[in-house]
Amino acid sequence: MKGVVFTSFIEMVEQKFSLEIADRVITGAQLPSGGSYTSVGTYDYREMLALVGQLSAATGLAEGALVRVFGEYLFRELVAMHPEFLQRNQGVFAFLEKVDSYIHVEVRKLYPDAELPRFESGYVDEATFYMEYRSSRPFADLAEGLIHGAIHYYGESIEVRREALDGEAPTAARFVLCRGRDARG
């Protein structure tokens, strides 16, 4: 998993909680990397799982919820790093459609053997869009968070419904986005 995810995570914990909690989470996770992450590096995804686990224990918040929130936070970070990509797309649906092609192409350019999740998307009708996340890693919650981050960024009124794929496994999920309904009932 790319270093940028780890660095963002730790920043988020330091900001939203405290330096102390961040320190506790890192130390508690007993990470092989020692918690030293650089955004251009690559690290074992299990360290992220460990960190999330530690954070959940330290704060008493559910892991899934934490990851979703992180997803939104991460989205904002990514926007800051690659503004041009978002400018190119005028709306959430358009943006999400391009995720697979653009992001993954860009990532693979620099990291040819990166293991990336697969995104499949399409229009059910003009106001309804679906996106399917499939990975070997259990980060469906992260994907959900990123989607919400996108919706926030574009300021559109879109409702997200999550459906399970492959049973309840966190390695896959289907998100159905409906535009124009009440956001977040």
Next chain:
Amino acid sequence: MDELALLRRQLERERAARKQAEQIAEQKTREIYYINQELRQLNNHLEEMVELRTAELAKAHDEAIQASLIKSQFLANMSHELRTPLNAIIGYSEMLTEDAKTLNDPMFVDDLDKINRAGKQLLTLINDILDLSKIETGRMDVYMEPVDVSMLIQDVLVTVRPLIEQGGNTIELACEPGQLVTDVTKLRQVLINLLGNAAKFTKDGLVKLEARRETRDGTEGYAFRVEDSGIGMTPEQVERLFQPFVQADSSTTRSYGGTGLGLAISRSFCEMLGGGIGVESEHGAGSVFVCWLPQGLLPEQEELRSRMSAGSAPRQPVSILLIDDEHTTLELLRRYLASAGWTTAFAESGAEGLRLARELRPEVICLDILMPSMDGWAVLSAIKNDPELKDIPVVILSMTSDRQLGYSLGAAEIVSKPVGREQLIGIMDKYIALHDNAPVLVVEDDATTSEMMARMLHKEGYAVTRAGNGLEALERIEYQQPQLILLDLMMPKMDGFQFLRELHRREGWRDIPVIVVTAKSVTPEERLRLHGYVHEVMQKGSFDRDRLLTEIRRAHSASASEPAGPSPEEKGMH
């Protein structure tokens, strides 16, 4: 304390992360370096391969030319080798026939006659094949001279009369007296072919030969009409008529003999001379063949005409002097260049070339390097050492690749033969300054771009002034009004848009055509702003040299030929 430890740990982590980042950076840098190395090697290898390939091509080219020369030589030799024994067969059989006649032995006479006829047939066949071969490889020369038509017809009839009368046919002749300038040998061959065919396919009938003046498409000429009352041809047979090796159909070959080459050759000859052969035929009722040839030009007349037509040519009077000893190349080059509208003069030897150069002062000299009578290099040297001639650009047409020698002796350009039409015209275009040193102003702040455009225009014959921004440009125009402005948009002090506004304020200046050449991507709004002010907007980096030059020429000639606008003098140009 606790907090200190916390901070220290964080610092440690940061430091470790930084070191890691540095390592990654170094690794990436190394990778880039290695890849660069590989690329460089690949590039060198590619260049080597290109050189190799070029050398191979040059070699293949030379070999092809060699092969072609060998083939020519072979043809010439074959011609001689084949004809010599045939002469013996024909000659001796004729002689023995005479003897047999005096001995009064009709059977011998008959047999010997057969041998004689067979020999003559073989000779005709060989001649036809060699002719066809020459035509197809483009080695058939054309020799123009005036001929008295009546005398030619009489001469031809003498030859074909026995053949015609042999079939019990009668001959009718109508000839409009006059002169025709054409290749007489070829015309004679065509007429004998047509009359021979008429004789062959007609029995106890009539063969008519008519020669009359006829103008086609505004060109004067002569039409030779051969009519017979023979077996005629079906439409299908007519269609296949002029194809070599196909007689109307194989049954006719068997009954009437012949090779079917004659008409193909006749048609080629007529076309070579600027005319053509037509046929009308009805099966069972006979055929009419009409050969029309235009009044040709003698070599001296041709030269005179091209010199005289200089005044009426659409382009300015320009002449190119071609010096080449090979007649076919000269013809070819002349045809290429004539169709581009230039007037040409030609010389077949170095000495004549020098003489003509001094007399005509052409704008460009095209020189063949390999000439037997006078070494092309010597001619080039002589031209460059003559104070009157040394400024005329010389384009060398060469089969060798002594480029260095050529350039060092002062050749402007070296082109390898065979030279293509587009290539030649492109090169000529470079040196024929149609632009008469027209002043052009280049307004561009980037020194390199400015330099490049200036050089390009200078080569085209324009007189170039440069300015680094709008203000400077306005000053230059005050000093000397250009006939065209090349304008960059992004410049300091006064940018392109402002400059244009200023330009437009002045009465005399607003008609100067402006071509905007800019790296900035021009938005539609900007284009609108520029519209009416500028002649054309071209994107730097996306335009190519030729397109730019075409635009410049268009702009220049559009303004130069403006009948309603003020003349350069009136505009206040000095």
Next chain:
Amino acid sequence: MRTILLVEDNEMNRDMLTRRLQRRGYAVRSADNGADGVEMAERERPDLILMDMSLPVLDGWEAARRLKAGEATRPIPLVALTAHAMASDRERALEAGCDEYETKPIDFGRLMAKLETLLDK
């Protein structure tokens, strides 16, 4: 009897022409190269010279020029026999001073007519 000098290097052609000319009542002398041809012409002063243009030792063109340059040989009618039928060859022959020319393969009847015209002058 009138004498014709035949300069021709090809044996068969020489033999054929010699016999046929003899049959027509001419005395025939022959040479098989240009140099000998010129020399014989100077020595024997034939009534007419028939010369093939491609000859060994001394080329036919050069021989023709010499014959027409020589005081003694100039008035002798010279007929060139050329192998090629190109008009430019004809020009060349006339330029070299030949009085007539004939292209090979030789049309004997036509050649005879030309010879008779020249000799009757």
